[in-house]
Amino acid sequence: MKPLITISRIIDRLNEFIGHSVSWLLLVAVLVSAGNAVSRKLFSLSSNAMLELQWYLYGAVFMLAAAYALLKNEHIRIDILSSSWSKRTRDWIDLVLHIIFLVPFASMMIYLAWPWFWRSFASGEHSTNAGGLILWPAKSFILIGFILLLLQAFSEIIKRAAVLSGHLRENDALYTDAGNAAHMMTEDMPND
């Protein structure tokens, strides 16, 4: 179990790092988007590359941070029934469904996205808008995003299994119980 837990730790750190890093792109996207509107009005300047850049950046954020959100248990759940079940039951559900829901979905997307990305990369595909950006980096976000998600799924499976088999204490599993945006806002509220 020990080497597996080490692997899980490495994956967690990787996705934590990526999640923190890509969040800055969001700030860039905000400024690019506001800048687009202003420059179009004031200087009658508009560039398709800049218009595409804003969703490029956002695409990078949400695709690459999908695994990070899983790590932080931020993917929203319907907990109307499950909130009354025991922690152990919920752990079992997570363990099993990671294996039969998430792993097949992420694997299939990697399988499908690889040739799709490769065709774009090999042909140097550009956006059809005049002056548009090259497309393969944006497409790579989808591929990389699902690879990271699959890795994180393995990490979560290891952690759930380790908790259920008593190899890992819950607190060490980095499992936060903030299930949705609502709870997120609670944490963010100023306390004073």
Added chain:
Amino acid sequence: MINLIAHNLAPIMFITVMAMLLLGYPVAFTLAAGGLAFFVLGVEFSSISPEITLFWPLLQSHPDRFFGGIMSNETLLAVPFFTFMGIILERSRMAEDLLDTIGQLFGPVRGGVAYAVVLVGALLGATTGVVAASVMAMGLISLPVMLRYNYDRSFATGTIAASGTLAQIVPPSLVLIVMADQLGRSVGDMYVGALYPSLMVIAAYCLYVFIVTMIRPKAAPAMPAAARTLGNGVISLFVMIAVAVALYFLGYHFLFTGLGDAWRLVAAMVFGVVIVYLVAIANDRMKLNLLSRLSQQVIIVLVPPLALIFLVLGTIFLGIATPTEGGAMGATGALVLALAKGRLDLKSLKNALDSTTKLSAFVMMILMGARVFSLTFYGINGNVWIEELLTGLPGGEYGFLIVVTIIVFILGCFLDFFEIAFIMVPLLVAPAQALGIDLIWFGIILGLNLQTSFLTPPFGFSLFYLRSVTPAGEWTDKGTGRIMQGVRTLQIYKGIIPYIVIQFLAILAVIFFPKLVTHYKDEVVTVDPDSVTIEMPSFGGSVDDPFNLDFGGGDGGASDPFAIPDFGSNPDGGSNGDSLNLDAPPSLNFN
């Protein structure tokens, strides 16, 4: 048996996946897994049932569907922009400042703090747009004040919980943007449509407060004079308002006559407001004593949020920015505001970005899961099943609207808004269109509905948020040192009931007087379409004409999120369906 399953695969799939969601596993992955599992079943059964049109190569469209429909969808960029803006404004403690000052302004009136809560709720709704943040801020700041001056507990808590949900329906709400995207209509129309219904709801809330102060004066007393730390002096406020109006006319008729119509209006308004604001600031800094302290504070506190609302809504309606860019402008404005107030440091900026990133990731993943689900569901003719189910209801249009109201209301009690918007709303589009229902009107009805379900015990989110910041046990009031009784959950429930009644009346009003919403069709012409098209020549059909120039309405199917991919197009090059189509009319936006 196999035959029976094959011919009823759509209902079986729908019920099974809904049941799977109740396991409490992340919604996004549950939807995707359900979609994939039934895809496999569907392909197996396709030889048995002619209704099933699923085959393996169809799966290959997924990367393109994610890329073309979700990633390059400009409208969805509004989700992080507005969320980020809300979080930053929360950090800048705008809600606190507003509540303090407006509470003081209305303090002398009976029920004054309650009016302040309703109005600030609406203002916050128009800026932050986040129910949780509004309700908690008001619960933390206004509720202690209200209880200190012996407001009725039910009345006070009900008013706060209800006013917080105004964020859902007052433009430029994120709810309306996402709803517009899922319904395939323009966001600008959605905003115009939401205007009267949201004003109507705000007015109805105020009216209810007024009635309570008449019937039970003790439930909503005025603030005692000692508590009004900013003092009196409303006269100078009226004077300043008059000055602002005068400056506006001066600007409009004499100073800025060289500008085009819309710009003249903006310049004149900005001119008036900025001067009044500067006077208030100068009064504060230099102790000029031109204004009473109360008026000075009211001006200083009110102008920034009003400016932000203008920055977002104004730029959208003037055709300067798309709704998405309006969100970005608002977020930038919020950053500037927070910096100017000295309430933004690196740590809180990082936190805000982190929260927004996580929210974006889960929202977009749900959308992807919903796409996987819908590819299968449409392939097994599930859309036809839903359409037949809903269009066959007695009462036609009204029967449909009432049944949908009930369904969405029930779902809204335990599903998040995004789940309803991404899973349910697309399924309702086709039946609504088949019945000839205007989709903007429909979207506003759904929005009001969701707002109501936020209020309804025992699962209403707004009630949870309020409960989480309200002490249930005894506590010591900071201002007076008195020991106060805790607020019981039942008291909150009791206080919310009148507001639920108001909401239902509002929904009925919108259903039976569609003109409240559909006036958007008449008014949208006031926007100068030329200024939009001429200045964005290079966009082609690909992006963001901020207004749907297709006034005729059409079926608005351009951004049908569940459209089956076009197999005729080249799968390699056809990544972004819209961008290929440079000759398309601008109404093909937002996808």
